Every structure is written in C-alpha cells, then in structure tokens.
Amino acid sequence: GAVVSQHPSRVICKSGTSVKIECRSLDFQATTMFWYRQFPKKSLMLMATSNEGSKATYEQGVEKDKFLINHASLTLSTLTVTSAHPEDSSFYICSARDTLAGVIQYFGPGTRLLVL
Amino acid sequence: AQTVTQSQPEMSVQEAETVTLSCTYDTSESDYYLFWYKQPPSRQMILVIRQEAYKQQNATENRFSVNFQKAAKSFSLKISDSQLGDAAMYFCAYRENTGNQFYFGTGTSLTVIP
Numbered sequence: 312g313a314v315v316s317q318h319p320s321r322v323i324c325k326s327g328t329s330v331k332i333e334c335r336s337l338d339f340q341a342t343t344m345f346w347y348r349q350f351p352k353k354s355l356m357l358m359a360t361s362n363e364g365s366k367a368t369y370e371q372g373v374e375k376d377k378f379l380i381n382h383a384s385l386t387l388s389t390l391t392v393t394s395a396h397p398e399d400s401s402f403y404i405c406s407a408r409d410t411l412a413g414v415i416q417y418f419g420p421g422t423r424l425l426v427l
Numbered sequence: 428a429q430t431v432t433q434s435q436p437e438m439s440v441q442e443a444e445t446v447t448l449s450c451t452y453d454t455s456e457s458d459y460y461l462f463w464y465k466q467p468p469s470r471q472m473i474l475v476i477r478q479e480a481y482k483q484q485n486a487t488e489n490r491f492s493v494n495f496q497k498a499a500k501s502f503s504l505k506i507s508d509s510q511l512g513d514a515a516m517y518f519c520a521y522r523e524n525t526g527n528q529f530y531f532g533t534g535t536s537l538t539v540i541p
Contacts, residue, residue: 343527349470354518354533402470408527414460416529418472 313339315407317419324395325427332390332422334405340385341407345416346378349402361388385410395426429454431521433532440509441540447494448504448535450519456480458524461495461502466534467515475517478502480524506537514539 314337324330334344342363347355359380360368367380377399379391388407392399402423406416430453440446452461463475478486478495485493490510494503506513519532 345527345529352516352534352536354531355472357528360527404470404472406472406529414522415462415474415477417474418464420469420471 313337313407313409313415313417315405315417315419317405317422319422320420321423321425323425323427326396327394329391329393330395330424332392332403332405332424334388334390334407334419336386336407336409336417339407339409340411341388342385342410344382344388344405344407346380346388346390347404347406349404349421351402355404358390392424395424397426400424400426429521429523429530431519431530431532433517433519433535435535436533437536437538439538439540440506440513442509442511444509445505445507446509446537448506448517448519448537450502450504450532452500452502452519452521452530454500454521454523456523460522460524461493462520462522462529463491463493463502463504464518464520464531465513465515466518467512472518476504509539511539511541513537 316335318333344361346358361382363382369375382388404421405419459480461478465473476488490507516534521530
C-alpha cells in the first residue's frame with residue numbers, strides 16, 4: 312500500500328522554541344494532506360487540511376499562527392509548532408490522500424512532541 | 428459536522444474467538460464511505476476495511492468483515508479467529524463522497540486474551 316512518512320518520530324524541545332514536523336507521501340502525489348492531534352487513549356482530532364499551493368484550512372479552535380502549515384509540493388507538507396509550550400505536548404499524525412486514487416487516507420507513523 | 432459513535436470503549440476476546448465492534452454514525456447523505464482503522468501500540472494507523480455506502484454487499488478482508496446496515500446507520504466490524512496481533516485501538520471513520528475530511532469515532536480498545 313501507499314506509504315506516508317513523518318519526521319521526526321519524536322522530539323523534545325524547550326518551551327518557547329519552534330518545532331517543524333515533516334509529512335511526506337513516498338510513492339504517490341497528495342494534493343491534500345491532513346494534520347491530526349491525538350491525546351493518550353483518545354481519538355484523532357483534525358487540526359487542519361493542507362492544500363498544495365494554497366493556504367491550509369484550519370478547524371475551529373486551532374490557532375493558525377500557532378500551528379503553521381506549508382504544503383509546497385505534491386509530496387511534502389510541514390507543520391511548525393511555533394513558540395511551543397508544555398500544553399502543545401501531544402502526538403501529531405499526518406495523513407495524505409492519493410490524488411489519483413481517491414478515497415483512502417494513508418497515515419504517517421506520527422510524531423511525539425514533548426515540550427519541557 | 429457528522430458524528431461517529433463507538434459505544435464500546437473497551438472490548439476483550441479470547442484468542443481464536445470472534446468479536447464484534449460497534450459503530451453508528453449520523454448523516455443526511457446517501458453516498459459516503461465508511462472505514463475501520465486499527466491503531467496498534469506503535470500508533471501507526473492501519474486501514475482494516477472500507478465500505479462504500481452504495482454497495483449493499485458487506486465488505487470482507489480475510490478475517491475481518493463488516494455488517495453495514497444503511498437504514499440503521501450502523502457499521503460494525505467482526506473479527507474472526509482473533510489473534511494476539513489484533514490487539515489495538517480500532518477507530519470507525521466516515522467520509523462523505525464529495526468531501527475530503529474523515530470523521531472518527533472515539534475508538535474501541537481491543538484486548539486479545541491468550
């Protein structure tokens with residue numbers, strides 16, 4: 312099946328710093344990618360929809376200046392957590408939809424962020 | 428927004444036995460897709476099975492099958508001959524035919540007892 316990678320898999324940073332997470336579709340083109348946040352033993356919460364070549368669409372309650380999304384190519388979307396604080400600590404998951412194959416979303420392995 | 432409900436936060440099954448996980452959803456659409464995803468301890472989301480709403484036949488993938496009841500807006504997952512590797516969180520998800528967004532249920536944690 313299609314593969315989506317995320318980097319880094321885990322990151323620890325100091326409060327106030329910014330962290331960038333990359334999401335790549337390895338063997339397909341993804342016009343649209345999605346960023347989720349997941350708290351322990353909870354469901355996935357959609358943060359934003361990343362659109363190649365245009366601005367991301369953020370879900371209600373998600374600060375766009377806090378969580379910067381860039382989707383500069385058909386295979387790469389990045390999420391930057393700016394001025395991270397301990398409450399931003401979470402598991403972040405991206406997914407991508409194969410532009411040519413439609414329905415299924417393929418998920419990355421996730422990034423565990425810990426802000427000290 | 429659409430809602431997806433999984434009423435069983437936790438389930439357990441004896442190895443080699445069969446277990447059914449429940450999912451209901453709310454929609455006014457007639458054409459949509461339903462999915463079951465598995466999230467093992469590694470936290471990698473893995474697609475288990477999918478169902479197109481326009482298909483009456485229930486989807487089947489090896490030991491995994493669904494019972495899709497469109498009128499009742501129910502989409503349960505049956506796991507036959509349960510294996511230790513089936514232990515995971517299972518999420519039911521809904522997607523409109525014309526949309527991109529997935530709506531996830533709250534998940535069911537499945538334990539497989541040796």
